Amino acid sequence: MASLKHLLGIEGLNPASVTNLLDLAESYALLNRSGKTQRDSLRGRTLINLFFEDSTRTRTSFELAGRRLGADVVNMSVATSSVTKGETLLDTAATLNAMNCDLLVVRHKSSGAPALLAQKVGASVINAGDGTHEHPTQALLDALTIRRNKGRISGLTVAICGDVLNSRVARSNILLLTMMGNFVRLVGPPTLVPGSIGVNGVEIFHDMEEGLKGADIVMMLRLQKERMTAGLIPSSREYFAFYGLDRKKLAYAKPDALVMHPGPMNRGVEIDSEVADDAARSLIKEQVEMGVAVRMAVLETCARSNH
Amino acid sequence: MSTLFRKIRYLDASAQSLHEGELLVQDGKIADFGPSLGNPDGAEIIEAEGAILCPGLVDLRAAIGEPGFEYRETIASAAQAAAAGGITSIAVLPETDPVIDDPALVRFLRSRGEETGSLTLLPYGAATRGLEGKELAEYGLMKAAGAVAFTDGSKAIASSRTMRLALFYASGFDMRIVQHPEDVELARGAAATAGPRATWMGLPSVYAAAEAICVARDIRLAELTNGALHFAHVTTAEALEHIRRAKEKGLNITCDTAPPYFDLNETAIGDYRTYAKLSPPLRVEADRLAVVEALKDGTIDAIASDHQPRDADDKRQPFAEAAPGGCGLATLLSVTLARVQNGDLSLPQALALLTAKPAAWLGIEAGRIAKGLPADLCLFDPEKSWQVQAGKLPGKAQNTPFDGRALEGVVLGTWKAGRRVYG
Numbered sequence: 001m002a003s004l005k006h007l008l009g010i011e012g013l014n015p016a017s018v019t020n021l022l023d024l025a026e027s028y029a030l031l032n033r034s035g036k037t038q039r040d041s042l043r044g045r046t047l048i049n050l051f052f053e054d055s056t057r058t059r060t061s062f063e064l065a066g067r068r069l070g071a072d073v074v075n076m077s078v079a080t081s082s083v084t085k086g087e088t089l090l091d092t093a094a095t096l097n098a099m100n101c102d103l104l105v106v107r108h109k110s111s112g113a114p115a116l117l118a119q120k121v122g123a124s125v126i127n128a129g130d131g132t133h134e135h136p137t138q139a140l141l142d143a144l145t146i147r148r149n150k151g152r153i154s155g156l157t158v159a160i161c162g163d164v165l166n167s168r169v170a171r172s173n174i175l176l177l178t179m180m181g182n183f184v185r186l187v188g189p190p191t192l193v194p195g196s197i198g199v200n201g202v203e204i205f206h207d208m209e210e211g212l213k214g215a216d217i218v219m220m221l222r223l224q225k226e227r228m229t230a231g232l233i234p235s236s237r238e239y240f241a242f243y244g245l246d247r248k249k250l251a252y253a254k255p256d257a258l259v260m261h262p263g264p265m266n267r268g269v270e271i272d273s274e275v276a277d278d279a280a281r282s283l284i285k286e287q288v289e290m291g292v293a294v295r296m297a298v299l300e301t302c303a304r305s306n307h
Numbered sequence: 308m309s310t311l312f313r314k315i316r317y318l319d320a321s322a323q324s325l326h327e328g329e330l331l332v333q334d335g336k337i338a339d340f341g342p343s344l345g346n347p348d349g350a351e352i353i354e355a356e357g358a359i360l361c362p363g364l365v366d367l368r369a370a371i372g373e374p375g376f377e378y379r380e381t382i383a384s385a386a387q388a389a390a391a392g393g394i395t396s397i398a399v400l401p402e403t404d405p406v407i408d409d410p411a412l413v414r415f416l417r418s419r420g421e422e423t424g425s426l427t428l429l430p431y432g433a434a435t436r437g438l439e440g441k442e443l444a445e446y447g448l449m450k451a452a453g454a455v456a457f458t459d460g461s462k463a464i465a466s467s468r469t470m471r472l473a474l475f476y477a478s479g480f481d482m483r484i485v486q487h488p489e490d491v492e493l494a495r496g497a498a499a500t501a502g503p504r505a506t507w508m509g510l511p512s513v514y515a516a517a518e519a520i521c522v523a524r525d526i527r528l529a530e531l532t533n534g535a536l537h538f539a540h541v542t543t544a545e546a547l548e549h550i551r552r553a554k555e556k557g558l559n560i561t562c563d564t565a566p567p568y569f570d571l572n573e574t575a576i577g578d579y580r581t582y583a584k585l586s587p588p589l590r591v592e593a594d595r596l597a598v599v600e601a602l603k604d605g606t607i608d609a610i611a612s613d614h615q616p617r618d619a620d621d622k623r624q625p626f627a628e629a630a631p632g633g634c635g636l637a638t639l640l641s642v643t644l645a646r647v648q649n650g651d652l653s654l655p656q657a658l659a660l661l662t663a664k665p666a667a668w669l670g671i672e673a674g675r676i677a678k679g680l681p682a683d684l685c686l687f688d689p690e691k692s693w694q695v696q697a698g699k700l701p702g703k704a705q706n707t708p709f710d711g712r713a714l715e716g717v718v719l720g721t722w723k724a725g726r727r728v729y730g
Contacts, residue, residue, distance in 0.1 A: 110625030133509030
């Protein structure tokens with residue numbers, strides 16, 4: 001197993017380390033399904049979930065992953081209102097160092113915050129989402145879900161649709177999917193899909209019909225309500241009409257194309273319930289299930305490297 | 308009291324190449340210079356051993372922590388850093404607390420400079436009261452108190468109406484308006500220049516065009532009002548092209564840039580290095596090259612330090628939240644000399660951008676080697692090398708974007724009105 005002290009982003013990983021993580025996660029997924037969930041590879045280790053931004057799903061997923069590996073799990077939600085923001089982050093780092101924590105899972109609204117913490121703490125830092133930069137465990141769990149359903153994680157055409165500009169999920173997915181040899185399409189209005197995101201293997205579309213044509217996977221992104229108040233799109237009604245995924249638009253993709261969404265969904269804004277809840281096409285529930293398995297793999301790999 | 312510098316290399320006011328010779332200082336003034344000045348009675352002898360003696364540097368733009376932000380820097384500490392950098396005059400921005408928008412505060416800063424004994428402080432007055440961009444400040448009274456020009460410092464004058472009034476009103480007192488050129492709406496919240504790097508780092512960014520948009524508007528307003536306008540720290544090819552054309556047209560437009568913008572590009576912010584977070588942000592390589600070109604062809608009138616003191620807490624934060632700005636007094640000369648070493652500029656060109664040109668812009672008796680002028684001097688060894696290390700720079704502010712950079716050009720001594728203040 002490759003050494004991995006921190007997981008700050010998909011950037012910095014290579015295809016071999018991704019495959020290793022996915023293989024380990026796959027084995028945990030099978031064990032989780034068989035009901036033999038309890039292991040003790042992280043017994044005596046302390047995992048702190050440090051969330052500067054609210055998130056029930058990701059935090060719960062990491063918490064469950066840590067407990068299943070036998071770690072002591074502590075959740076810290078840090079209100080950003082009371083203290084000056086920067087002080088909170090570095091003061092917290094000093095506190096955590098004093099507690100001798102082993103694994104630190106961080107979510108922060110500022111890009112680069114986990115990288116800053118990684119310089120200041122002895123623990124392994126795992127990025128659980130930083131600003132609009134990266135969300136590596138989401139990209140890994142998406143990759144595992146795709147691999148399980150398509151039998152491979154290369155040579156596929158993946159359409160990532162919606163608010164790419166403000167999405168850390170999109171960035172991590174683009175990096176991982178192109179690294180593994182897939183074709184990525186970004187689909188959305190020009191105000192939400194920056195041209196400057198172009199890398200090899202990435203194409204940009206502003207029309208769903210063109211963008212989804214021949215896609216194996218349609219990955220929808222959450223549209224934050226703030227995007228409307230910021231004037232990036234005029235209304236949710238117009239957005240749904242042109243970029244919301246419904247049966248009609250899904251028909252542009254391959255007949256066996258599968259639908260993904262990192263959650264939480266805005267039904268009727270970026271995705272129609274009929275598509276989201278169609279068990280034959282939607283992988284959304286499996287993504288959540290794979291989330292726990294992938295996080296177990298990441299925690300164990302980082303803990304081993306930092307021993 | 309007199310001092311004789313022996314075996315110096317120097318440029319006189321007209322020269323385009325270095326002379327070898329001697330220079331005599333008497334009663335705080337440059338008394339004489341030439342190939343050989345004999346042995347004046349009682350003069351202190353400085354053996355320069357071939358080092359270059361140039362006028363003390365005249366820094367067109369620096370923010371100083373005092374008054375109001377003494378935790379970042381005091382005037383005494385800035386004076387120490389300036390002396391170590393060979394700087395003897397600094398035009399200081401009004402973005403202090405209180406804001407320098409009142410004649411009494413202009414006088415206060417002038418006299419605080421005199422108290423240092425090593426540094427002349429030349430205050431910019433605020434262009435608008437409280438730097439709020441709304442009401443004009445008292446240009447006439449502040450000029451009488453010694454203000455050198457008017458600016459809202461690191462804030463752009465956003466309103467076209469306010470800019471028109473400021474240029475028009477200042478023209479009545481033969482004074483310049485200095486603009487931080489940036490379209491405020493486009494730049495809101497930005498931490499980096501727009502492009503693939505900012506997108507992948509997930510940083511809020513501003514298009515380079517935001518600078519050109521502001522520059523184009525303000526040139527038009529200067530033309531409309533017949534006003535005198537200066538653009539501070541210009542960083543982009545497009546803005547420089549606008550300025551070049553305005554100068555060709557004969558408009559009263561000038562500009563400066565700062566060392567980070569011709570020595571570094573946006574790659575310096577990699578790994579979220581907040582010491583390289585500046586305002587305006589570091590740009591792409593093509594813009595850096597355009598700045599170098601504009602230094603060569605004279606479009607840029609001066610190189611300023613653009614010194615912005617910050618303390619560790621201002622900078623040890625996530626990138627988007629960290630305060631922008633870099634300290635620049637101690638590195639101004641050496642980073643500029645790097646352009647001479649690689650052949651972009653001649654030594655006379657580089658030194659003029661740091662001395663004679665900014666002095667002429669400010670209208671002060673400095674920046675030249677000429678008989679009768681105050682003996683503000685800097686002696687440096689252009690070949691000696693050193694390495695910039697944040698934490699080991701002179702003065703309090705350590706937030707250098709050049710941390711780790713190896714440079715050639717070491718200041719051996721600095722003299723203010725004939726008195727040695729460094730080395």
